[in-house]
Amino acid sequence: MRRRLQHVLICGLWLAMLAVMAPAMPAAEARIAVAANFAGPMQRLVPLFESATGHRLIVAVGSTGALHAQIRHGAPFDVFLAGDTTTPAMLRAAGVGVEGYVFTYATGRLVLWSRDPTLVDGEGAVLRSREWRRLAIANPALAPYGKAAIETLGRLGLIEQVRPRLVQGENIAQTLQFVASGNAQLGFVALSQVMQDGRMTAGSMWRVPREWHAAIAQDALLLQRGRDNPAAVAFLEFLRSARAREVMQRFGYEFPAEGS
Amino acid sequence: MSDGEVLDAVWLTLKLATVSTLILLLVATPIAWWLARTRSRLRASVAALVTLPLVLPPTVLGFYLLVALGPEGPLGRLTQALGLGVLSFTFAGLVLGSVIFSLPFAVQPIQRAFESMGARPMEVAATLGARPLDAFFSVALPYARPGLMTAGVLGFSHTVGEFGVVLMIGGNIPGETRVISTQIYGYVEAMQYNEAHWLAALMVVFSFAVLFLVSSIRSRAGRLL
The missing domain is CATH 3.40.190.10 (Periplasmic binding protein-like II)
Structure with a gap:
């Protein structure tokens, strides 16, 4: 009886290993x-x-x-x-x-995005307004899109002005999450995150001109x-x-x- | 990345842990008392609810807090209606998160202290003419002091060590939501290992001191009982 149990166990293990390895074998x-x-x-x-x-x-x-x-x-x-x-x-x-x-x-491409369909205008002038409380960017020390966002704000001469209202995501995905959940009204995110099949998925955005950041x-x-x-x-x-x-x-x- | 940044994070962490611990003790004591004494059918559900943060990954708590605190979440609506604004990315939001996150660490030692006391001392106090509230403050609370101290120390240190919740709802703002644990994470990711070492070593020393303190409170309480 004990022997039989052992056989069953060994067979089972062998099958399990086969199942784990099988998909990897052909390629x-x-x-x-x-x-x-x-x-x-x-x-x-x-x-x-x-x-x-x-x-x-x-x-x-x-x-x-x-x-x-x-x-x-x-x-x-x-x-x-x-x-x-x-x-x-x-x-x-x-x-x-x-x-x-x-x-x-x-x-x-870097974009300024809000899930509010009317908040962001075609020139990013909203950044100078008081119509928002938080601006999300990716951590500039870790994420290239965060660095580009800081460069853009620098070019607009707005860094000091918006600094008290800046929040940082650890990466660009978390940054989008801050904006998409409405906790931040605005965010500098990647165009690829708010665009699918050639169209913007929701909200409003401003495409930051290419030459405004590296x-x-x-x-x-x-x-x-x-x-x-x-x-x-x-x-x-x-x-x-x-x-x-x-x-x-x-x-x-x-x-x-x-x-x- | 400078010394000022490190000091900011240390100071903020201590402030967060102190405020959270005070609120924790105020909230946890009545809950622990109720859990230790009640025969209500709700007891099991409340006990499970209070213990939940112990089991859940901090990311689950952080994610729900982010959604709930947002402008359209239930807590966000409440705080806006009260004129407090939205609490995500604020110090107050972190305090709220820390209190929820550390609740089981504060409730359980206090509850155990109340339970070990039994019903007898309160009955004696009642026969001596003390009103329930009076008896609670002059008999039960002094009796539970080791439990309260353990709860305070554990709540404090657990808040200092908190990471996942802060990462999810903090937004990494210097002086407001960037605490030691997220600062270390940032240093490691950016490969600034010197700064990371500095802060990490501080945390190790601190944690050892806390655990040492807790175990000496426990052994002294054990001798008294």
């Missing part, structure tokens, strides 16, 4: 660290890539700065889609990235861990394909090749 699996602004398009790109190649992707989202710190300390990622170009450059300098596998996959060019980088991972390399190639670019474009991203 490779890659872990992708993704800057928070790119979470939306990533959700669309992953199934497209998986069904086209049979590879599997595991996605982790965070602020570019936070992911940078994690990768530097051995976080098990194969590919890093950053929100800027300086972070991947630092990782390459530190020898964590693979030479020759870094390129700009998209250029992001361009938010976003670099992809192959990490040492993904050097020999076919899924990782294939995904980087897929990012440059027309199909992937079409998806990104619908989220408001631009590409260096198109010029301004």
Whole structure:
């Protein structure tokens, strides 16, 4: 009786292991660290890539700065889609990235957004008004969109004036959450977060002119861990394909090749 | 990132913990008294409700607080109607979050102290002619003093160590909602390890001192009982 139980247990364990390993066997699996602004398009790109190649992707989202710190300390990622170009450059300098596998996959746009459909005007003049209580930005020390927001406020000469009303999200996703929940009336967020299928999803927004802040060019980088991972390399190639670019474009991203 | 920033965070954390602890003791004592004495059918539900923050991830509390405190949330509507405005991203909002978050840490030691007293001392006080409220202040509260002290110390230190709730409803405002724990997080993420070490070591020393204090209160109370 005891022996039989043992057999059943061993069989069960074996089956469970098979079930866990089976999906990974036919193709490779890659872990992708993704800057928070790119979470939306990533959700669309992953199934497209998986069904086209049979590879599997595991996605982790965070602020570019936070992911940078994690990768530097051995976080098990194969590919890093950053929100800027300086972070991947630092990782390459530190020898964590693979030479020759870094390129700009998209250029992001900064917008001033409110969920109130009438609050934000076409020139951002609302920033000078008293019609709002809180302005949310991403932490400028960690998130490229936060840095761009500070640059924009600096250009408008408004930093000191709005500072008492500034709140910071740890990354651009949390920043959007502050505005979307109505706790902050205004927020500098990524165009990709409030745009889907080529249209604004809700509220009102002002597209900050490109030249008001350093361009938010976003670099992809192959990490040492993904050097020999076919899924990782294939995904980087897929990012440059027309199909992937079409998806990104619908989220408001631009590409260096198109010029301004 | 400067010394001023670190001192701001330390000062703010101490202020938050002090205010929260005072409110905690005021709120927790009657709840603990009721829980220790009642035979009501509601007892189990109230006890579970009070203990809930102990089990829930702080992100759950933080998320619900963010929604509830917002301009369209039930608490947000209430605070606006009272003329207090919206409490998210404010010091008052953090106090509210901390009190809810630390409630079980304050209620349980006080409740245990009241329970260990039993009904007898209050009955004796009544036969000696003391009114219930009078007996509560002159008999029950002094008896429960070790429990109250443990509750205060635990509530204080738990608030100092709070992170998830602050991250969700704080907005990282210097001098208003940026406390030690979120400041350390910011330093680590930005790879400013010197500053992070400085604050983190301070927290370790502080936490050790608190636990040492709690265990000496406990052993002294044990000798008295």
